[in-house]
Amino acid sequence: MKRKLYVIGIGPGGREHMTLMALKAIEDSDAVIGYGPYISYIEDLISGKEVISTGMGGEMERVEAALKSADSGKTTCIVSTGDAGLYGMAGPVCEMGKNYPEVEIVVVPGVSSAFMAGAVLGAPLMHDTALISLSDLLTDWDLIKERVRAASEADFVIALYNPKSKTRLTHLEEAVEIMKRYKSPETRVGIVKNAGREGEEIITATLDSIPYDRVDMMTTLIIGNKTTFLENGKMVTPRGYSL
Amino acid sequence: MKRKLYVIGIGPGGREHMTLMALKAIEDSDAVIGYGPYISYIEDLISGKEVISTGMGGEMERVEAALKSADSGKTTCIVSTGDAGLYGMAGPVCEMGKNYPEVEIVVVPGVSSAFMAGAVLGAPLMHDTALISLSDLLTDWDLIKERVRAASEADFVIALYNPKSKTRLTHLEEAVEIMKRYKSPETRVGIVKNAGREGEEIITATLDSIPYDRVDMMTTLIIGNKTTFLENGKMVTPRGYSL
Numbered sequence: 368m369k370r371k372l373y374v375i376g377i378g379p380g381g382r383e384h385m386t387l388m389a390l391k392a393i394e395d396s397d398a399v400i401g402y403g404p405y406i407s408y409i410e411d412l413i414s415g416k417e418v419i420s421t422g423m424g425g426e427m428e429r430v431e432a433a434l435k436s437a438d439s440g441k442t443t444c445i446v447s448t449g450d451a452g453l454y455g456m457a458g459p460v461c462e463m464g465k466n467y468p469e470v471e472i473v474v475v476p477g478v479s480s481a482f483m484a485g486a487v488l489g490a491p492l493m494h495d496t497a498l499i500s501l502s503d504l505l506t507d508w509d510l511i512k513e514r515v516r517a518a519s520e521a522d523f524v525i526a527l528y529n530p531k532s533k534t535r536l537t538h539l540e541e542a543v544e545i546m547k548r549y550k551s552p553e554t555r556v557g558i559v560k561n562a563g564r565e566g567e568e569i570i571t572a573t574l575d576s577i578p579y580d581r582v583d584m585m586t587t588l589i590i591g592n593k594t595t596f597l598e599n600g601k602m603v604t605p606r607g608y609s610l
Numbered sequence: 611m612k613r614k615l616y617v618i619g620i621g622p623g624g625r626e627h628m629t630l631m632a633l634k635a636i637e638d639s640d641a642v643i644g645y646g647p648y649i650s651y652i653e654d655l656i657s658g659k660e661v662i663s664t665g666m667g668g669e670m671e672r673v674e675a676a677l678k679s680a681d682s683g684k685t686t687c688i689v690s691t692g693d694a695g696l697y698g699m700a701g702p703v704c705e706m707g708k709n710y711p712e713v714e715i716v717v718v719p720g721v722s723s724a725f726m727a728g729a730v731l732g733a734p735l736m737h738d739t740a741l742i743s744l745s746d747l748l749t750d751w752d753l754i755k756e757r758v759r760a761a762s763e764a765d766f767v768i769a770l771y772n773p774k775s776k777t778r779l780t781h782l783e784e785a786v787e788i789m790k791r792y793k794s795p796e797t798r799v800g801i802v803k804n805a806g807r808e809g810e811e812i813i814t815a816t817l818d819s820i821p822y823d824r825v826d827m828m829t830t831l832i833i834g835n836k837t838t839f840l841e842n843g844k845m846v847t848p849r850g851y852s853l
Contacts, residue, residue: 376725378629386721387633388626450725450735454849457733461844472844474729476806478629478719482619482693486717490700492693494749495742495757497766505850506737510765514738517764521757523740563719601704601715606697607748 369471371395372437373444374460376451376477379563380408384478392444392475398436400429401446408564409446417441430459437470450479454500454528481526483563484587488571489601491557491589495523501538502529508538515542519549524595524604527588539582543574546590550574555591557602562587571597612714614638615680616687617703619694619720622806623651627721635687635718641679643672644689651807652689660684673702680713693722697743697771724769726806727830731814732844734800734832738766744781745772751781758785762792767838767847770831782825786817789833793817798834800845805830814840 373392378384393399393409398417406413406420419432433445447455457474464472485492497518503511518525525546530539546554552575560568560583570581574590582588595604616635621627636642636652641660649656649663662675676688690698700717707715728735740761746754761768768789773782789797795818803811803826813824817833825831838847 383631383634384629384719386621386627386629390630391626450721450728452725452728452733453735453739455736457729458736458846458849461732461842461846462848464844465842472732474733476627476721476725476729478693478721479725482695482719482722485693485695486700486719489704489715490695490717492696493698493701495740495754496696497738497740497761499738511738514764514766517760517766518740521760522753523757523760599704599708601707603701603704605705606701 370437370440370469371442371473372433372460372470373473373475374451374457375444375446375475376449376455377405377408377446378449378478379480379483380448381564384483384563386475386477388475389477395442396444397441398443399446400433400436400443402429405446405448408448426456426459430456430463433460434463434467434470438467450477452476453479453498478563480528480562480587481589484526484557484559484589487559487562487567487569488557488589489603491591491595491602491604492524493604493606494592497523497525498528499525500528501542502532502535503538512541512545515545519546522592524592525590527590529584530586530588531582532584540579543577547574550590555595555597555602557589558582558586560586571602613680613683613712614685614716615676615703615713616716616718617694617700618687618689618718619692619698620648620651620689621692621721622723622726623691624807627726627806629718629720631718632720638685639687640684641686642689643676643679643686645672648689648691651691669699669702673699673706676703677706677710677713681710693720695719696722696741721806723771723805723830724832727769727800727802727832730802730805730810730812731800731832732846734834734838734845734847735767736847736849737835740766740768741771742768743771744785745775745778746781755784755788758788762789765835767835768833770833772827773829773831774825775827783822786820790817793833798838798840798845800832801825801829803829814845
């Protein structure tokens, strides 16, 4: 029988948004691996288990540790917030997994932050949506800008992940400048910090009034399309039903 | 105290992919409203509750019934598969909700089918992804085609929802023709029918070899970007970590 390595998206962090399968996979695991802050979200679920937690940037160490752990016969899980398959650990695990033919990789999907942010804002997605990360650690910044441009030109709703970090201070402003070539300055913007976990903050703005100093790396932004409106405290992109 | 209306994304259908909050919200509800087939996924959770199930296309009836039910004092939920905020019921509920000021609308996010399909394929998303529905019931077909074009030009991974219906037989082929103006015919494509529920089928192909006759309205397609590969049975879009 193959040894299981679960690659788990635990969702935004609040326990209630975790799926039953994520919960069960953690329960079934002998060893749990993840970035420290993510491990803290599931602390109460992993007592008695072997825990390997590493700092930011140790992605490849974590992936290798997880594959080795599973290969040694321990049922193992590696956890990401959100969905493990979007900017998460599923990619490198599947890539490196070819060196561990005895390990069966099971990706457990979760609620990604665009959807969590969307839920607390009302219904801003509803329609064709582009998911874009502004982190240029692993992607060329020119390509990211081209994606922002193309998505704006075709009037997608845009969900921005990783809008800012300590070393990346002006990417969001640059991206907004590109959007404004196609989207009206009045376009609705929803800004959610810590969506779906402790410390949640919701701000609504327009493309012209984003409070940049309140955006950090724990923030997700949703930029509406031409039809998105704010009414009654809800940000909504109408799907076009006749009401 | 306000009366609660939960707008629930139950995920792909398989119980294990439902979130704890979705489960609890259904449990807490006196009345449950949804499209017949969706209700069937949660049949065992709703015995003893008032159930209003309607056929396809009765969206506005369902929304109104849900708001009226909550307004009358019953804790109510309206269920969608996937995430309620993407092509789901959250939009019309929030729009119509303004006429029911006593009703508190709580959107409960869920795992959307692009993420479920991604998980069973391996890790094809990983990167900037455009979510596009090919249904032109509520969106102009020219706008959908423009979105397919722009997303292809900027080398997004593309997840296609609603690729086909009984009356919409050639939209997918048209969309693929547009993609091929920018994406290589060898671009990897993952095709998942009934992702995350009974009857799941996984097909991998290239942009040039899509088996159109095997695609139906329960199918999600994921079209890779330039770097997406298939190895060891997994479809992976590398995120750019050095392995």
